[in-house]
Amino acid sequence: MEEFGKTEAALIAARRENLAALRSRNKDPFAQRRCEVNATADELVARYAFLVPGQDASAEGWSLAGRLLSKRTMGKTVFADLADRTGRLQIYIRKQDVGDEAFADWADLDRGDLLGVRGYMFRSKMGELTLHVTSFVAIGKALMPLPDKWHGLQDVEKRYRQRYVDMIVNPDVRDTMIMRSRLIAEMRRFIDERGFYEVETPTLLHVAGGAAARPFVAHCNALDQEMQLRIATELNLKRLIVGGMERVYEIGRIFRNEGIDTTHNPEFTMLELYAAYWDVSDMMDFNEALIAHLVSTVTGGGTDLPHGDGPISFTRPFARIEYLDAMAQYSDGKYTRDVLLDPAGAQAIAHELGLPRSPTHGHALDKIFERVLEPHLVAPTFVTGYPVAISPLAKRRAGDPEITDRYELFCARMEISNAFTELNDPDDQRARFEAQVAERISGDEEIPDPDWDFVRALEYGMPPTAGIGIGVDRLVMLLTGQRSIRDVLLFPLQRQHG
RNA sequence: GCGCCUUUAGCUCAGCUGGUAGAGCACCGGACUUUUAAUCCGUUGGUCCCGGGUUCGAUCCCCGGAGGGCGCACCA
Numbered sequence: 001m002e003e004f005g006k007t008e009a010a011l012i013a014a015r016r017e018n019l020a021a022l023r024s025r026n027k028d029p030f031a032q033r034r035c036e037v038n039a040t041a042d043e044l045v046a047r048y049a050f051l052v053p054g055q056d057a058s059a060e061g062w063s064l065a066g067r068l069l070s071k072r073t074m075g076k077t078v079f080a081d082l083a084d085r086t087g088r089l090q091i092y093i094r095k096q097d098v099g100d101e102a103f104a105d106w107a108d109l110d111r112g113d114l115l116g117v118r119g120y121m122f123r124s125k126m127g128e129l130t131l132h133v134t135s136f137v138a139i140g141k142a143l144m145p146l147p148d149k150w151h152g153l154q155d156v157e158k159r160y161r162q163r164y165v166d167m168i169v170n171p172d173v174r175d176t177m178i179m180r181s182r183l184i185a186e187m188r189r190f191i192d193e194r195g196f197y198e199v200e201t202p203t204l205l206h207v208a209g210g211a212a213a214r215p216f217v218a219h220c221n222a223l224d225q226e227m228q229l230r231i232a233t234e235l236n237l238k239r240l241i242v243g244g245m246e247r248v249y250e251i252g253r254i255f256r257n258e259g260i261d262t263t264h265n266p267e268f269t270m271l272e273l274y275a276a277y278w279d280v281s282d283m284m285d286f287n288e289a290l291i292a293h294l295v296s297t298v299t300g301g302g303t304d305l306p307h308g309d310g311p312i313s314f315t316r317p318f319a320r321i322e323y324l325d326a327m328a329q330y331s332d333g334k335y336t337r338d339v340l341l342d343p344a345g346a347q348a349i350a351h352e353l354g355l356p357r358s359p360t361h362g363h364a365l366d367k368i369f370e371r372v373l374e375p376h377l378v379a380p381t382f383v384t385g386y387p388v389a390i391s392p393l394a395k396r397r398a399g400d401p402e403i404t405d406r407y408e409l410f411c412a413r414m415e416i417s418n419a420f421t422e423l424n425d426p427d428d429q430r431a432r433f434e435a436q437v438a439e440r441i442s443g444d445e446e447i448p449d450p451d452w453d454f455v456r457a458l459e460y461g462m463p464p465t466a467g468i469g470i471g472v473d474r475l476v477m478l479l480t481g482q483r484s485i486r487d488v489l490l491f492p493l494q495r496q497h498g
Numbered sequence: 499g500c501g502c503c504u505u506u507a508g509c510u511c512a513g514c515u516g517g518u519a520g521a522g523c524a525c526c527g528g529a530c531u532u533u534u535a536a537u538c539c540g541u542u543g544g545u546c547c548c549g550g551g552u553u554c555g556a557u558c559c560c561c562g563g564a565g566g567g568c569g570c571a572c573c574a
Contacts, residue, residue, distance in 0.1 A: 007544080010543075014525060072534060073530085074530050077533080080533095080534095081534080090534070092532075092533085110525095111524080130533095145509080145524070145525075147524090149509090149524075149535070150522090151511090151535095154509085154511095155509085155510090155566085157566045169509090212573090213574090214573090256573075259572050261568090261572090262568085263573090356571075356572090369574085370574090418574075494566085495565070
């Protein structure tokens with residue numbers, strides 16, 4: 001046998017030798033087409049919880065499949081760990097049970113290989129539920145060496161770039177992603193139950209609107225036109241309300257060509273939902289019920305989520321504060337309605353707080369809000385009554401035209417949802433778009449080009465409607481206790497490198 | 499964009515004002531029929547992120563660059 005050093009190439013070569021050995025005995029793992037499976041790790045652990053150490057259930061045979069994560073060999077017996085999508089199960093193999101030839105095959109299995117096993121359950125002397133293997137078959141080979149069995153993969157960059165390795169050796173990553181999948185399924189079920197239609201609107205648009213953000217641009221060869229990736233689904237979903245669908249939602253990918261940090265990824269997932277004949281308070285009820293339901297899902301029926309500074313309670317009703325009242329309250333009465341709603345007054349406050357000069361009144365208000373209010377919003381709180389200056393698509397409040405029927409829900413200092421009674425007056429909408437054109441000219445590059453066809457749609461008549469947007473990734477962060485958005489995304493964006 | 503930190507074996511990490519690198523795990527060989535980070539014995543493994551500079555000599559000091567993380571800025 002050739003002498004190998006232990007570089008990565010040598011580790012791969014050793015695994016290839018084992019593969020060749022299996023093939024020479026007609027046990028090629030890659031020749032396997034399917035694998036009989038009638039149980040999962042979790043099912044077996046639950047089913048045989050009653051077994052006492054030393055006791056077995058040899059009358060009942062099971063087949064399962066998964067990845068070999070560790071081997072503990074003691075001469076003629078082996079304990080090993082097999083992981084499937086539900087978790088880990090210890091397996092036990094004896095030479096006297098499987099025979100010399102199969103036991104030789106076992107020696108050619110490496111950590112990371114995929115295999116199917118048959119056997120029966122017992123509880124080992126040390127108390128662990130274990131599958132006593134009567135036969136096994138290799139169904140795939142890991143030619144690449146796995147990271148450290150104890151420390152797993154810690155290199156953050158490698159974890160994101162090679163998420164498949166991360167998931168193999170760091171089970172909590174897989175758990176988080178599975179929880180994300182469940183939460184989105186649960187969200188969908190909750191919404192569907194209430195008579196909403198799920199729709200899919202275009203990602204490629206000529207004019208990306210519905211939010212203030214810089215879009216990604218793309219070129220369509222067939223049309224020879226520049227396209228933008230959507231920054232929101234809002235305008236198209238409201239077109240569907242005009243069209244008569246009445247209750248629609250989309251859980252869709254949104255693209256914003258902006259910064260990347262622990263709460264921002266250039267592409268992210270947003271739930272937007274619109275209900276004809278509802279107003280913002282109907283939506284608030286819906287929102288509260290949805291969030292409480294998801295908290296219950298993740299906690300197994302509870303109302304509290306663990307958090308850094310102690311648990312956060314999601315007992316209904318959530319707190320409610322008026323935007324202007326809260327601003328006054330947290331500034332000892334200094335930031336009054338009159339000052340905030342005056343563009344010069346808002347700029348003066350922003351300056352006093354040491355914030356950079358804002359290009360628009362709305363921008364300044366947002367900066368002040370983030371500095372003054374957001375740090376206090378740990379418990380779930382609906383902030384209601386946003387100024388019209390920062391709500392270009394929301395309906396004005398009856399009897400108070402400078403304020404809109406809008407709220408945002410905050411938890412753990414993060415904005416979780418944004419909802420309002422939709423503006424359905426086409427003349428008001430056109431006027432606000434025109435005002436935005438002026439703001440764009442004055443330097444706010446994030447203000448999109450107006451979507452004039454949207455105004456035309458409103459001219460055909462949109463019923464009173466409430467709409468909501470929920471940042472799904474941030475909600476999953478909150479519900480799973482992850483501190484970085486990258487830890488709830490399967491493949492967060494990374495710079496390409498050579 | 500700015501600042502701080504970081505990059506050393508397949509993985510996790512050490513490395514002393516500057517003298518051409520170590521450990522654990524993994525791997526390979528051996529012992530072992532209820533282990534669980536199995537254990538014990540023996541071996542093996544390096545583009546010290548890249549490019550310059552200073553120096554007799556650079557993983558280490560200096561300059562530039564790349565990747566990543568965090569904070570700030572940006573981001574309703």
